[in-house]
Amino acid sequence: MISAKNVLFMSMISAKTVLLVSLGYFALLFLVALYAEKCRKTGTCLLKNSHVYSLSLAVYCTSWTFYGSVGKAATSGLEFLPIYLGPTLIAFAWWFLLRKMVLISKQQNITSIADFLSSRYDRSTVLGAIVTLFAVFGITPYIALQLKAIAQTLGILSMPLTSPSTGLYDYTSKLPGSIDIAFFVALLLALFGMLFGARNLDASEKHEGLVVAVAFESLVKLVAFLAVGIFVTYGLFDGFIDIFQQFYEQFPERRDLLLLGTEQTPYTKWFTLIILSMMAVMFLPRQFHIMITENTDEKHIKSAMWKFPAYLFLINLFVLPIALGGLIINGGDTTQADYFVLTLPLSSGHPWLALLVFIGGLSASAGMVMVSSVTIATMVLNHLVMPIILKMNIQAQNISGLLINIKRLGILGVIFIGYFYFKLIGSSYALVNMGLISFAAVTQFAPAVIGGLFWKRANRKAAISGISLGFILWFYTLLIPSFVRSGWLSSDILQNGLYGINLLKPLELFGLRGFDIYTHSLFWSMLFNLAAYLTLSFFAKQTEAEEIQAEKFVDIFVEQAPQQSKLKRISKAPTVMEFVELMSKFIGEKPAQAAITEYLSNQEIDARGNLSDHEIPNLKSFTERTLAGHVGAAPARIILENYLEARGSEMEDVFDIFGTVTISHASSREQLSVLYDAAQIVSSEEDFQKTLDNILELLAQQFKFDLCVIRFLEPESMTLMVKSLVGSSSEHFGQFERNLNMDTYIGQAFLSNSTTVVNDADFIEKTLSAKHVKRDGITCLAHTPIVFEGEPVGILSAFSKTTKGIFTNEFIALFENLAGQVGIAWRNDQQLQKLLRGREQEREMQIARDIQKTLLPSNLPNLDNIAVAGLCVSAHQVGGDYYDFIERDNSSYDLIIADVSGHSIGSALIMAETRTFIHARMESIKQPAEMLSALNGYFLKDLDRSDLFVTMFYLQYNPVNHRLIYGNAGHNTPLLWKNRERKIVTLDTEGMIFGIKSDITFEQKATDLEPGDILLLYTDGIIEAENKDKVFFGIERLGKLLEESDDLTPQELIDRIMTQGRIFTGMRHFNDDITLVVMKVLK
């Protein structure tokens, strides 16, 4: 065991060594930070490591932890513990609290706690400024505390407590005036902060160097503390139990240190400290920065949830043993209790361990100072300086350079304010207790932050009032008493209250007595804070923008409806390039270009390279978010508002086309009902003109258009002719036909077969159109093609003279749909016309067919000596086949079969002509050959003019002498069944089809028939009937049928031929006209 005497002979380290080691450690930190930055550039971001995230969170443990915990434990016992139990507890809530904050911050490019609050509450400049001021008040003294710790420990290490004349002061005494070693430390820390915390303006970007250095420092301070803990517990003593036993033996009167509910640490204070630390670990600006702004991956939260509490546990494990051990070794003297961790190794002759502890403490202080200065500088720049700069309305092209330098200056400023605090009031009560006072300060943010995360109604006024009231109460109940204790204020106010009003005593406000200062302060500040916050949230109204922002925060896990921004449009909207210029001014050209490139790569861009009218509000939001990442949410909003205002642009509500609010379900119902009405109109039996008029009427009425026009293409003149028009006619838009070219919007719509929209006639691109639009006072217009089978056939147009921006994407879809309905009406009309034309024609053909039928012998005579049957089947309505059977005076019969090529009306006319000719000349022309010659002469001039030709076989049979004479004009040769010889002969003579040559002689032959002989006349329709293998029915088959059917009557024979013909072709109908004539000699 070490006797108290030994304490006096503490070993010492030369100041030179301490300075060199410190400088070396700083150099190492710079190297670590540089390495991290280099890693980032090569793509292996160290921040992607969850250990780094968890360790960097331990920036929570400052020198206040490192040295102060032991001091606290030695003087107040377990009171040090709640500061670390609280964060462990709140880690349970990280999964839904921290994760939500991280997600929101990422989405909104949030840079700090002030930015978070300002952003949530309507991007309020005032709120941001209040929070920043609060933070500056609360945190800067805390920085002073860290600098003080560094300066003091440097002193202790290099100079025995007993001889203040040697050591470090040898060096510093040479420096002028107030400048001491802490000044250089402050300078180094500021340099570090400026280099790694303000590399560029984008505060929402990650600071690898800074964070990795902080994580490294966390590791160092843990190792140092564990080392000294183990050394004290197992080196100086014999383990935990030994320390507790010795302590109880030597200081039985101090056993209260290990109990709670004592005068020193009442349960209420214990509870208060837990709440304060729970809030502090979430809302201290440096914690917010490391936890939220620097978070690269949501998953890191999961592992930090247990790693960070585990870190806190480890760093506290040896606090009690060191504190109690220090008390035992120092004989119960607590004057240097804050530095037991340093003095115990020194006094026991382990200066190198003390040096390690010093480095650990240096780490704890440096980490806090670096991160805090960067975050506070960012807050000051964004929430105090930016609003002023924006008011000044600097016209420079690019002020991003200026801004980043202001930020660097801010870091330097924050650290040196801390330094001067330390120099001025270094040993005051106010400074020593600054840790808890700053905890109490940030606890005032808790209602606004947590309420803002989960409660949509929480609003700007509520947050401003709550935080302001909390701030005032905090100041009055915590800062005023500590000022009094530091001797800066007379204790009169504590004794008698403000203006001597007893109820206003800062420590017994409104007569509340019996609580420690922290509990008392927390109670009153939270009461006023919460009361104002809740009351105003209930009663104050939110603006629309505020509601949207609130939703973005509260519903971050809910899929956002993509429709929202589409309901706004910007009049006189800036172009994409103008947005880039605006961003460049504040964030520099390169980052602006990079940001816009990334943004546009995800957007649909129209043919002209422009964003559609309804994308512009999205671009505006994007610009605002990007700016927010650099200058904070509130300034970003102001920048954009000022900019748009200067242009005369403004966000305006889109004319609500569907008469309902913004809910898409409701609007689609309206949409459906309009389309349904249109469909009803189209399907009604009204004529086409009426249908078009009705559709336009519907369109004009439903959407309050001033003019609606339907034009259809006139194919011959290639112009668009007005077919229907509803609304106030204008000289230009309603009346004239339009030529098809790209100079007009209507031409463009037709030629590109796509909808063209002009939502704001002030920004019209086509000069030709602009003239007319201006003159007629049109504010917006749209043309959409009426399409049939993919081809435009017309244009549906709508014009408004009162509103702009009617044509939202949603409405355009409806508009195109209506055009589709018009297209259907057009198609219906076209089909109807065709059908009518067809019907007309069919009726005429029917008449022709009926006439033609009467031209054929309707009933063949029943004769004694011959039987005759004939059949003419036309493939179409009318045909060119002809047969006839004419009885002459001399009781002979003429049999004629003819075939006019084609099946048209022309063929039928020629056929009729042929018949008329024959019947007329019957009397004068007696012989077949003569008749053929006469016909040839007759047709020569007629047929020449048409493409038709005629073949004919002409027979004359005299039943008296059984003589058959015949002539052929190029027709198929008839078959004659010679019954007696039982064979078929073909009848043929020289001849030629009609109408080719004038001077041809038709040969006439004769043969005698006998009873039982059968004559079969036919046209090529039957022999050229094809089956599916493209084989003709042919003369052979026909002859064979005739051969086999000698016992049939002529009619039966014809029926059989037709049946076989159908069986052969496999079809009901023949492709060509078929004519068959059969004559059987009976006797």
Added chain:
Amino acid sequence: MTERSSSMKESQGSSIREAWLLCLVLGLIMINFPFIHIFNTEQFIFGVPKLVLYFFIGWPLSIVVIWFFVRYMGNGSQNTSTILEDKSDP
């Protein structure tokens, strides 16, 4: 994702949230008056004051609980309540 599965996911998410909230409340109770009053005596257990022992055993245990919980969340689909019953924060 079907509506059904997303709502299932949602309910799973909210049950996880409720479980965390429950742990938070339990923790708050266990390190505050009157619960800690049970351990606030001058008794020694294994040579260590009872209250100190309570905190320095309960604390790591609660960290272990979080660790288990986080691991469970990562792996997925067990029922949350079984974890809660196993939980034995002192």
